[in-house]
Amino acid sequence: MHRRAEVLDVLVWRGDANGGGYHSYGVPAQESQTVLDVVTWIQQNVEPTLAYRFACRVGMCGSCAMMVNGEPRWTCRTHVKKVFGAKGLVIAPLRNLPVIKDLAADMAAFFDKWTAAEGRFHPSKSRNDAMEPISPEAPNRVAANAAIECINCAVCYAACDTVTANPDYFGPAALNRAWTLQNDVRDAGYTVRQDAVSSSGGCFNCHSHQSCMTYCPNELNPTASIAGLKRLSALSYLTGGKAR
């Protein structure tokens, strides 16, 4: 690989739940270099104790999200040349989540909220029943399909100012997941999930700032999913819970 002479100015946040600060590093610039490559270079060559999280390196697992120059990004698919700014490269752990160490955020609250939003499938059939025929053109399937490619990276959660203001808010990813299930005809948890997404941490917290859709690396639109949940909740209220 061609190696250019330049050195990237990189600031990396280091610390833990008790606090920390930015440390400065010089990283050799390379062609087709991702932000994750930069973090890995620092860990392998300068700071063996630097903690960060990654797995697949191809944008499928959702492990490597970090704040890059103030914006949440999947670092394995973010090219340095796309984000390198006047201040160089500033890398920090994901916003709105506690820090475990350095760039590794504690994702427990994020996944707890998936559970709180009833983000799990409630089976309506057993293995002995015939398979449910699903038309790909059915409107509720089209709505679900538009939202199912979430990789749980928490980029939307870090981008959301409503989560910042209200730590009890489930956040875009959990509600987006709930929306896909509310549109799944095989799911038997509609009512219990509707109660969950209409609760105090639910969809009515959303101010439709659309930061989640702006930053979703898979170009999903959680704002539209949450708007859909608001419509279902309004319909449920107007019909005394009879409508589905």
Add this chain to the structure above:
Amino acid sequence: MIDAPHRRDGVRIAALIHRVSGVGLALFLPVHFYVLGLALNDTAALDTFLNWTDNWAVKLAETGLVLLLSLHLFGGLRILALEFLPWTPRQKLFAALAASLAVFVSLGFFLSAGS
């Protein structure tokens, strides 16, 4: 070290304007109701106040109020459309339209106040 760049997004700014205009109107309303109350309790004071308002500085301030009111109204309609109508990718266009309509209405008020 670095502020949140997502707050510079157009629809995020539209949401901020909607919120700030609402707070502005909430601050104005008690004064508005107090003056309305003068019509019942102290008509002489109301007449004195209304005579005092008949100048350009107050008209300009009223134009600001109409701008706040129309920003909040059209911004609110934008959010209702966003949440209750099928999703459209043209949210920034709608935010710009809401702001343009608000400026148009407040300018209309300013011009009619002068005639």
